[in-house]
Amino acid sequence: MKLPDLHSSDLQAVDSLRSAFLSVRSWDELIDTTVSMISKAIPCDCVCWNEWSPRFGKLLRAEANEEYQDPLFGKFEALEKTVSYHPIISVNRLWHTITDSIRLSDLEPIVRFKSNPLYWEVYRHLDAAYQIAYTPLVLSDRSIAITLNRRLSDFSRREMQLQRLACDAFAETAERLHAERAYREAFNCIADHIESATGLCRFSSLTVSELELIASLLDCGSIEGSSSNMRIRSDTARRRLCVIREKTGASTNKEFLSSLRFLRRSVETQ
Structure with missing residues:
Protein backbone atom coordinates (compact mmCIF):
# COMPACT_ATOMS: atom_id res chain seq x y z
CA MET A 1 0.00 0.00 0.00
CA LYS A 2 1.55 3.32 -1.11
CA LEU A 3 0.70 6.18 1.26
CA PRO A 4 3.24 8.86 0.30
CA ASP A 5 1.55 11.83 1.97
CA LEU A 6 1.40 10.51 5.53
CA HIS A 7 3.47 11.98 8.35
CA SER A 8 5.19 10.13 11.18
CA SER A 9 2.54 11.56 13.54
CA ASP A 10 -0.14 9.92 11.38
CA LEU A 11 1.51 6.53 11.80
CA GLN A 12 1.71 7.08 15.56
CA ALA A 13 -2.02 7.88 15.63
CA VAL A 14 -2.79 4.66 13.77
CA ASP A 15 -0.61 2.68 16.19
CA SER A 16 -2.68 4.13 19.05
CA LEU A 17 -5.85 3.03 17.27
CA ARG A 18 -4.49 -0.47 16.73
CA SER A 19 -3.63 -0.72 20.43
CA ALA A 20 -7.16 0.35 21.38
CA PHE A 21 -8.66 -2.28 19.09
CA LEU A 22 -6.59 -5.08 20.66
CA SER A 23 -8.71 -4.98 23.84
CA VAL A 24 -12.05 -5.11 21.99
CA ARG A 25 -14.06 -8.26 22.73
CA SER A 26 -17.46 -7.71 21.06
CA TRP A 27 -18.94 -6.33 17.84
CA ASP A 28 -20.80 -3.50 19.61
CA GLU A 29 -17.62 -2.54 21.45
CA LEU A 30 -15.78 -2.51 18.12
CA ILE A 31 -18.36 -0.11 16.66
CA ASP A 32 -18.17 2.21 19.68
CA THR A 33 -14.36 2.21 19.62
CA THR A 34 -14.23 2.84 15.88
CA VAL A 35 -16.64 5.79 15.75
CA SER A 36 -15.16 7.39 18.87
CA MET A 37 -11.45 6.90 18.10
CA ILE A 38 -11.04 7.54 14.37
CA SER A 39 -11.92 11.22 14.76
CA LYS A 40 -8.86 11.54 17.02
CA ALA A 41 -6.65 10.53 14.11
CA ILE A 42 -8.59 12.42 11.42
CA PRO A 43 -10.39 15.59 12.56
CA CYS A 44 -14.04 15.41 11.50
CA ASP A 45 -17.52 16.12 12.78
CA CYS A 46 -19.50 12.92 12.21
CA VAL A 47 -18.10 9.38 11.89
CA CYS A 48 -20.55 6.83 10.47
CA TRP A 49 -20.35 3.04 10.57
CA ASN A 50 -22.47 1.56 7.77
CA GLU A 51 -23.27 -2.16 7.56
CA TRP A 52 -24.42 -3.36 4.14
CA SER A 53 -25.82 -6.70 3.09
CA PRO A 54 -23.63 -8.80 0.75
CA ARG A 55 -22.92 -7.07 -2.59
CA PHE A 56 -24.16 -3.78 -1.09
CA GLY A 57 -27.77 -4.77 -1.70
CA LYS A 58 -29.29 -3.11 1.38
CA LEU A 59 -28.18 -0.82 4.18
CA LEU A 60 -28.60 -2.92 7.36
CA ARG A 61 -27.29 -0.68 10.11
CA ALA A 62 -25.85 2.78 10.64
CA GLU A 63 -24.10 4.05 13.76
CA ALA A 64 -22.39 7.35 14.52
CA ASN A 65 -20.23 8.93 17.20
CA GLU A 66 -22.06 10.05 20.31
CA GLU A 67 -22.77 13.62 19.21
CA TYR A 68 -24.64 12.43 16.12
CA GLN A 69 -26.16 9.13 17.23
CA ASP A 70 -29.55 10.59 18.17
CA PRO A 71 -30.01 12.52 14.88
CA LEU A 72 -28.92 9.46 12.90
CA PHE A 73 -31.25 7.13 14.83
CA GLY A 74 -34.18 9.41 14.11
CA LYS A 75 -33.30 9.60 10.41
CA PHE A 76 -32.53 5.96 9.62
CA GLU A 77 -35.79 5.40 7.72
CA ALA A 78 -35.13 8.53 5.67
CA LEU A 79 -31.57 7.34 5.11
CA GLU A 80 -32.84 4.01 3.75
CA LYS A 81 -35.12 5.85 1.32
CA THR A 82 -32.60 8.41 0.08
CA VAL A 83 -29.23 6.62 0.24
CA SER A 84 -29.57 5.70 -3.45
CA TYR A 85 -29.07 9.43 -4.21
CA HIS A 86 -25.57 9.31 -2.72
CA PRO A 87 -23.16 10.40 -5.48
CA ILE A 88 -20.97 7.33 -4.94
CA ILE A 89 -23.96 4.99 -5.17
CA SER A 90 -25.78 6.75 -8.00
CA VAL A 91 -22.78 6.29 -10.30
CA ASN A 92 -22.24 2.70 -9.10
CA ARG A 93 -18.88 3.38 -7.47
CA LEU A 94 -19.57 1.96 -4.02
CA TRP A 95 -17.51 -1.08 -5.02
CA HIS A 96 -14.54 1.25 -5.56
CA THR A 97 -14.51 2.09 -1.84
CA ILE A 98 -13.25 -1.44 -1.17
CA THR A 99 -9.86 -0.55 -2.64
CA ASP A 100 -9.59 3.18 -1.98
CA SER A 101 -11.00 6.08 -0.02
CA ILE A 102 -13.36 8.14 -2.20
CA ARG A 103 -14.06 11.84 -1.69
CA LEU A 104 -17.66 12.90 -2.27
CA SER A 105 -16.68 16.27 -3.74
CA ASP A 106 -14.71 14.51 -6.50
CA LEU A 107 -18.05 13.20 -7.78
CA GLU A 108 -20.42 16.09 -7.10
CA PRO A 109 -19.74 19.77 -6.26
CA ILE A 110 -20.86 20.77 -2.78
CA VAL A 111 -23.31 23.37 -4.13
CA ARG A 112 -25.12 20.72 -6.17
CA PHE A 113 -24.95 18.15 -3.37
CA LYS A 114 -26.78 20.50 -1.01
CA SER A 115 -29.85 20.17 -3.23
CA ASN A 116 -29.57 16.36 -3.17
CA PRO A 117 -32.50 14.59 -1.38
CA LEU A 118 -29.99 12.64 0.73
CA TYR A 119 -28.40 15.85 1.99
CA TRP A 120 -31.71 17.57 2.59
CA GLU A 121 -33.33 14.66 4.43
CA VAL A 122 -30.36 13.28 6.37
CA TYR A 123 -26.87 14.65 5.85
CA ARG A 124 -27.56 18.25 6.85
CA HIS A 125 -28.54 16.93 10.29
CA LEU A 126 -25.18 15.15 10.52
CA ASP A 127 -23.02 18.10 9.39
CA ALA A 128 -22.12 15.97 6.38
CA ALA A 129 -21.45 18.44 3.59
CA TYR A 130 -17.98 17.01 2.91
CA GLN A 131 -17.27 13.30 3.10
CA ILE A 132 -14.77 10.53 2.46
CA ALA A 133 -15.86 6.88 2.31
CA TYR A 134 -13.90 3.64 2.56
CA THR A 135 -14.98 -0.02 2.88
CA PRO A 136 -12.18 -1.85 4.72
CA LEU A 137 -14.10 -5.02 5.44
CA VAL A 138 -16.10 -7.44 3.26
CA LEU A 139 -17.37 -10.48 5.19
CA SER A 140 -19.57 -13.37 4.15
CA ASP A 141 -22.70 -11.77 5.61
CA ARG A 142 -21.99 -8.04 5.46
CA SER A 143 -19.70 -5.25 4.29
CA ILE A 144 -18.61 -2.39 6.54
CA ALA A 145 -18.18 1.09 5.07
CA ILE A 146 -16.80 3.94 7.18
CA THR A 147 -17.64 7.53 6.26
CA LEU A 148 -16.01 10.62 7.77
CA ASN A 149 -17.95 13.86 7.50
CA ARG A 150 -17.32 17.58 7.93
CA ARG A 151 -19.50 20.65 7.83
CA LEU A 152 -17.03 23.36 6.79
CA SER A 153 -13.96 21.99 5.01
CA ASP A 154 -13.10 19.22 2.58
CA PHE A 155 -10.71 16.34 3.21
CA SER A 156 -7.18 16.32 1.85
CA ARG A 157 -5.50 13.52 -0.09
CA ARG A 158 -3.38 12.85 3.00
CA GLU A 159 -6.51 12.40 5.13
CA MET A 160 -7.94 9.98 2.58
CA GLN A 161 -4.78 7.89 2.84
CA LEU A 162 -4.95 8.09 6.62
CA GLN A 163 -8.57 6.89 6.55
CA ARG A 164 -7.48 3.75 4.70
CA LEU A 165 -4.73 2.99 7.19
CA ALA A 166 -6.89 3.73 10.25
CA CYS A 167 -9.81 1.64 9.00
CA ASP A 168 -7.57 -1.27 8.07
CA ALA A 169 -6.44 -1.31 11.71
CA PHE A 170 -10.01 -1.86 12.90
CA ALA A 171 -10.65 -4.41 10.13
CA GLU A 172 -8.03 -6.73 11.64
CA THR A 173 -10.01 -6.85 14.88
CA ALA A 174 -13.33 -7.16 13.05
CA GLU A 175 -12.10 -10.22 11.16
CA ARG A 176 -10.98 -11.81 14.43
CA LEU A 177 -14.37 -11.18 16.08
CA HIS A 178 -16.22 -12.46 13.03
CA ALA A 179 -14.17 -15.67 13.01
CA GLU A 180 -14.69 -16.19 16.74
CA ARG A 181 -18.44 -15.70 16.42
CA ALA A 182 -18.68 -18.05 13.45
CA TYR A 183 -16.66 -20.69 15.29
CA ARG A 184 -18.77 -20.43 18.44
CA GLU A 185 -22.02 -20.54 16.46
CA ALA A 186 -20.84 -23.67 14.68
CA PHE A 187 -19.81 -25.25 17.95
CA ASN A 188 -23.13 -24.33 19.60
CA CYS A 189 -24.85 -26.38 16.90
CA ILE A 190 -23.38 -29.52 18.45
CA ALA A 191 -23.36 -28.33 22.08
CA ASP A 192 -26.70 -29.99 22.86
CA HIS A 193 -25.40 -33.29 21.49
CA ILE A 194 -22.28 -33.03 23.62
CA GLU A 195 -24.32 -32.25 26.73
CA SER A 196 -26.68 -35.19 26.25
CA ALA A 197 -23.93 -37.63 25.28
CA THR A 198 -21.40 -36.69 27.96
Whole structure:
Protein backbone atom coordinates (compact mmCIF):
# COMPACT_ATOMS: atom_id res chain seq x y z
CA MET A 1 0.00 0.00 0.00
CA LYS A 2 1.55 3.32 -1.11
CA LEU A 3 0.70 6.18 1.26
CA PRO A 4 3.24 8.86 0.30
CA ASP A 5 1.55 11.83 1.97
CA LEU A 6 1.40 10.51 5.53
CA HIS A 7 3.47 11.98 8.35
CA SER A 8 5.19 10.13 11.18
CA SER A 9 2.54 11.56 13.54
CA ASP A 10 -0.14 9.92 11.38
CA LEU A 11 1.51 6.53 11.80
CA GLN A 12 1.71 7.08 15.56
CA ALA A 13 -2.02 7.88 15.63
CA VAL A 14 -2.79 4.66 13.77
CA ASP A 15 -0.61 2.68 16.19
CA SER A 16 -2.68 4.13 19.05
CA LEU A 17 -5.85 3.03 17.27
CA ARG A 18 -4.49 -0.47 16.73
CA SER A 19 -3.63 -0.72 20.43
CA ALA A 20 -7.16 0.35 21.38
CA PHE A 21 -8.66 -2.28 19.09
CA LEU A 22 -6.59 -5.08 20.66
CA SER A 23 -8.71 -4.98 23.84
CA VAL A 24 -12.05 -5.11 21.99
CA ARG A 25 -14.06 -8.26 22.73
CA SER A 26 -17.46 -7.71 21.06
CA TRP A 27 -18.94 -6.33 17.84
CA ASP A 28 -20.80 -3.50 19.61
CA GLU A 29 -17.62 -2.54 21.45
CA LEU A 30 -15.78 -2.51 18.12
CA ILE A 31 -18.36 -0.11 16.66
CA ASP A 32 -18.17 2.21 19.68
CA THR A 33 -14.36 2.21 19.62
CA THR A 34 -14.23 2.84 15.88
CA VAL A 35 -16.64 5.79 15.75
CA SER A 36 -15.16 7.39 18.87
CA MET A 37 -11.45 6.90 18.10
CA ILE A 38 -11.04 7.54 14.37
CA SER A 39 -11.92 11.22 14.76
CA LYS A 40 -8.86 11.54 17.02
CA ALA A 41 -6.65 10.53 14.11
CA ILE A 42 -8.59 12.42 11.42
CA PRO A 43 -10.39 15.59 12.56
CA CYS A 44 -14.04 15.41 11.50
CA ASP A 45 -17.52 16.12 12.78
CA CYS A 46 -19.50 12.92 12.21
CA VAL A 47 -18.10 9.38 11.89
CA CYS A 48 -20.55 6.83 10.47
CA TRP A 49 -20.35 3.04 10.57
CA ASN A 50 -22.47 1.56 7.77
CA GLU A 51 -23.27 -2.16 7.56
CA TRP A 52 -24.42 -3.36 4.14
CA SER A 53 -25.82 -6.70 3.09
CA PRO A 54 -23.63 -8.80 0.75
CA ARG A 55 -22.92 -7.07 -2.59
CA PHE A 56 -24.16 -3.78 -1.09
CA GLY A 57 -27.77 -4.77 -1.70
CA LYS A 58 -29.29 -3.11 1.38
CA LEU A 59 -28.18 -0.82 4.18
CA LEU A 60 -28.60 -2.92 7.36
CA ARG A 61 -27.29 -0.68 10.11
CA ALA A 62 -25.85 2.78 10.64
CA GLU A 63 -24.10 4.05 13.76
CA ALA A 64 -22.39 7.35 14.52
CA ASN A 65 -20.23 8.93 17.20
CA GLU A 66 -22.06 10.05 20.31
CA GLU A 67 -22.77 13.62 19.21
CA TYR A 68 -24.64 12.43 16.12
CA GLN A 69 -26.16 9.13 17.23
CA ASP A 70 -29.55 10.59 18.17
CA PRO A 71 -30.01 12.52 14.88
CA LEU A 72 -28.92 9.46 12.90
CA PHE A 73 -31.25 7.13 14.83
CA GLY A 74 -34.18 9.41 14.11
CA LYS A 75 -33.30 9.60 10.41
CA PHE A 76 -32.53 5.96 9.62
CA GLU A 77 -35.79 5.40 7.72
CA ALA A 78 -35.13 8.53 5.67
CA LEU A 79 -31.57 7.34 5.11
CA GLU A 80 -32.84 4.01 3.75
CA LYS A 81 -35.12 5.85 1.32
CA THR A 82 -32.60 8.41 0.08
CA VAL A 83 -29.23 6.62 0.24
CA SER A 84 -29.57 5.70 -3.45
CA TYR A 85 -29.07 9.43 -4.21
CA HIS A 86 -25.57 9.31 -2.72
CA PRO A 87 -23.16 10.40 -5.48
CA ILE A 88 -20.97 7.33 -4.94
CA ILE A 89 -23.96 4.99 -5.17
CA SER A 90 -25.78 6.75 -8.00
CA VAL A 91 -22.78 6.29 -10.30
CA ASN A 92 -22.24 2.70 -9.10
CA ARG A 93 -18.88 3.38 -7.47
CA LEU A 94 -19.57 1.96 -4.02
CA TRP A 95 -17.51 -1.08 -5.02
CA HIS A 96 -14.54 1.25 -5.56
CA THR A 97 -14.51 2.09 -1.84
CA ILE A 98 -13.25 -1.44 -1.17
CA THR A 99 -9.86 -0.55 -2.64
CA ASP A 100 -9.59 3.18 -1.98
CA SER A 101 -11.00 6.08 -0.02
CA ILE A 102 -13.36 8.14 -2.20
CA ARG A 103 -14.06 11.84 -1.69
CA LEU A 104 -17.66 12.90 -2.27
CA SER A 105 -16.68 16.27 -3.74
CA ASP A 106 -14.71 14.51 -6.50
CA LEU A 107 -18.05 13.20 -7.78
CA GLU A 108 -20.42 16.09 -7.10
CA PRO A 109 -19.74 19.77 -6.26
CA ILE A 110 -20.86 20.77 -2.78
CA VAL A 111 -23.31 23.37 -4.13
CA ARG A 112 -25.12 20.72 -6.17
CA PHE A 113 -24.95 18.15 -3.37
CA LYS A 114 -26.78 20.50 -1.01
CA SER A 115 -29.85 20.17 -3.23
CA ASN A 116 -29.57 16.36 -3.17
CA PRO A 117 -32.50 14.59 -1.38
CA LEU A 118 -29.99 12.64 0.73
CA TYR A 119 -28.40 15.85 1.99
CA TRP A 120 -31.71 17.57 2.59
CA GLU A 121 -33.33 14.66 4.43
CA VAL A 122 -30.36 13.28 6.37
CA TYR A 123 -26.87 14.65 5.85
CA ARG A 124 -27.56 18.25 6.85
CA HIS A 125 -28.54 16.93 10.29
CA LEU A 126 -25.18 15.15 10.52
CA ASP A 127 -23.02 18.10 9.39
CA ALA A 128 -22.12 15.97 6.38
CA ALA A 129 -21.45 18.44 3.59
CA TYR A 130 -17.98 17.01 2.91
CA GLN A 131 -17.27 13.30 3.10
CA ILE A 132 -14.77 10.53 2.46
CA ALA A 133 -15.86 6.88 2.31
CA TYR A 134 -13.90 3.64 2.56
CA THR A 135 -14.98 -0.02 2.88
CA PRO A 136 -12.18 -1.85 4.72
CA LEU A 137 -14.10 -5.02 5.44
CA VAL A 138 -16.10 -7.44 3.26
CA LEU A 139 -17.37 -10.48 5.19
CA SER A 140 -19.57 -13.37 4.15
CA ASP A 141 -22.70 -11.77 5.61
CA ARG A 142 -21.99 -8.04 5.46
CA SER A 143 -19.70 -5.25 4.29
CA ILE A 144 -18.61 -2.39 6.54
CA ALA A 145 -18.18 1.09 5.07
CA ILE A 146 -16.80 3.94 7.18
CA THR A 147 -17.64 7.53 6.26
CA LEU A 148 -16.01 10.62 7.77
CA ASN A 149 -17.95 13.86 7.50
CA ARG A 150 -17.32 17.58 7.93
CA ARG A 151 -19.50 20.65 7.83
CA LEU A 152 -17.03 23.36 6.79
CA SER A 153 -13.96 21.99 5.01
CA ASP A 154 -13.10 19.22 2.58
CA PHE A 155 -10.71 16.34 3.21
CA SER A 156 -7.18 16.32 1.85
CA ARG A 157 -5.50 13.52 -0.09
CA ARG A 158 -3.38 12.85 3.00
CA GLU A 159 -6.51 12.40 5.13
CA MET A 160 -7.94 9.98 2.58
CA GLN A 161 -4.78 7.89 2.84
CA LEU A 162 -4.95 8.09 6.62
CA GLN A 163 -8.57 6.89 6.55
CA ARG A 164 -7.48 3.75 4.70
CA LEU A 165 -4.73 2.99 7.19
CA ALA A 166 -6.89 3.73 10.25
CA CYS A 167 -9.81 1.64 9.00
CA ASP A 168 -7.57 -1.27 8.07
CA ALA A 169 -6.44 -1.31 11.71
CA PHE A 170 -10.01 -1.86 12.90
CA ALA A 171 -10.65 -4.41 10.13
CA GLU A 172 -8.03 -6.73 11.64
CA THR A 173 -10.01 -6.85 14.88
CA ALA A 174 -13.33 -7.16 13.05
CA GLU A 175 -12.10 -10.22 11.16
CA ARG A 176 -10.98 -11.81 14.43
CA LEU A 177 -14.37 -11.18 16.08
CA HIS A 178 -16.22 -12.46 13.03
CA ALA A 179 -14.17 -15.67 13.01
CA GLU A 180 -14.69 -16.19 16.74
CA ARG A 181 -18.44 -15.70 16.42
CA ALA A 182 -18.68 -18.05 13.45
CA TYR A 183 -16.66 -20.69 15.29
CA ARG A 184 -18.77 -20.43 18.44
CA GLU A 185 -22.02 -20.54 16.46
CA ALA A 186 -20.84 -23.67 14.68
CA PHE A 187 -19.81 -25.25 17.95
CA ASN A 188 -23.13 -24.33 19.60
CA CYS A 189 -24.85 -26.38 16.90
CA ILE A 190 -23.38 -29.52 18.45
CA ALA A 191 -23.36 -28.33 22.08
CA ASP A 192 -26.70 -29.99 22.86
CA HIS A 193 -25.40 -33.29 21.49
CA ILE A 194 -22.28 -33.03 23.62
CA GLU A 195 -24.32 -32.25 26.73
CA SER A 196 -26.68 -35.19 26.25
CA ALA A 197 -23.93 -37.63 25.28
CA THR A 198 -21.40 -36.69 27.96
CA GLY A 199 -23.55 -35.41 30.81
CA LEU A 200 -21.38 -32.29 30.97
CA CYS A 201 -22.60 -28.71 31.15
CA ARG A 202 -22.90 -26.42 28.14
CA PHE A 203 -19.68 -24.89 26.89
CA SER A 204 -20.66 -21.22 26.72
CA SER A 205 -17.79 -20.21 29.02
CA LEU A 206 -15.05 -21.71 26.84
CA THR A 207 -12.65 -19.60 24.81
CA VAL A 208 -12.10 -20.03 21.09
CA SER A 209 -8.77 -21.81 21.65
CA GLU A 210 -10.49 -24.23 24.05
CA LEU A 211 -13.26 -24.88 21.53
CA GLU A 212 -10.63 -25.52 18.88
CA LEU A 213 -9.01 -28.15 21.10
CA ILE A 214 -12.34 -29.91 21.65
CA ALA A 215 -13.04 -29.89 17.92
CA SER A 216 -9.61 -31.39 17.29
CA LEU A 217 -10.14 -34.03 19.99
CA LEU A 218 -13.45 -34.97 18.40
CA ASP A 219 -11.66 -35.30 15.08
CA CYS A 220 -8.60 -37.34 16.06
CA GLY A 221 -9.38 -38.61 19.58
CA SER A 222 -6.06 -38.03 21.34
CA ILE A 223 -4.03 -35.28 22.98
CA GLU A 224 -0.96 -36.16 20.91
CA GLY A 225 -2.87 -36.01 17.63
CA SER A 226 -4.61 -32.77 18.57
CA SER A 227 -1.41 -31.03 19.65
CA SER A 228 0.19 -32.04 16.35
CA ASN A 229 -2.78 -30.82 14.32
CA MET A 230 -2.92 -27.53 16.20
CA ARG A 231 0.87 -27.11 16.20
CA ILE A 232 1.07 -26.68 19.96
CA ARG A 233 3.06 -28.59 22.59
CA SER A 234 1.35 -31.64 24.08
CA ASP A 235 1.82 -30.29 27.62
CA THR A 236 0.11 -27.06 26.49
CA ALA A 237 -2.79 -29.12 25.15
CA ARG A 238 -3.02 -31.04 28.44
CA ARG A 239 -3.06 -27.84 30.50
CA ARG A 240 -5.76 -26.44 28.24
CA LEU A 241 -7.74 -29.64 28.64
CA CYS A 242 -7.50 -29.33 32.44
CA VAL A 243 -9.10 -25.88 32.21
CA ILE A 244 -11.84 -27.24 29.93
CA ARG A 245 -12.47 -30.12 32.32
CA GLU A 246 -12.87 -27.77 35.29
CA LYS A 247 -15.24 -25.53 33.35
CA THR A 248 -17.42 -28.38 32.10
CA GLY A 249 -17.53 -30.41 35.30
CA ALA A 250 -15.63 -33.56 34.29
CA SER A 251 -13.73 -35.25 37.14
CA THR A 252 -10.56 -36.10 35.20
CA ASN A 253 -9.02 -35.58 31.78
CA LYS A 254 -9.50 -39.29 31.16
CA GLU A 255 -13.23 -39.02 31.89
CA PHE A 256 -13.56 -36.05 29.56
CA LEU A 257 -11.72 -37.80 26.73
CA SER A 258 -13.82 -40.92 27.23
CA SER A 259 -16.98 -38.82 26.97
CA LEU A 260 -15.77 -37.28 23.72
CA ARG A 261 -14.90 -40.71 22.30
CA PHE A 262 -18.39 -41.93 23.22
CA LEU A 263 -19.87 -38.89 21.48
CA ARG A 264 -17.72 -39.52 18.41
CA ARG A 265 -18.83 -43.15 18.18
CA SER A 266 -22.49 -42.25 18.63
CA VAL A 267 -22.28 -39.68 15.82
CA GLU A 268 -20.50 -42.12 13.50
CA THR A 269 -23.21 -44.78 13.99
CA GLN A 270 -26.10 -42.41 13.28
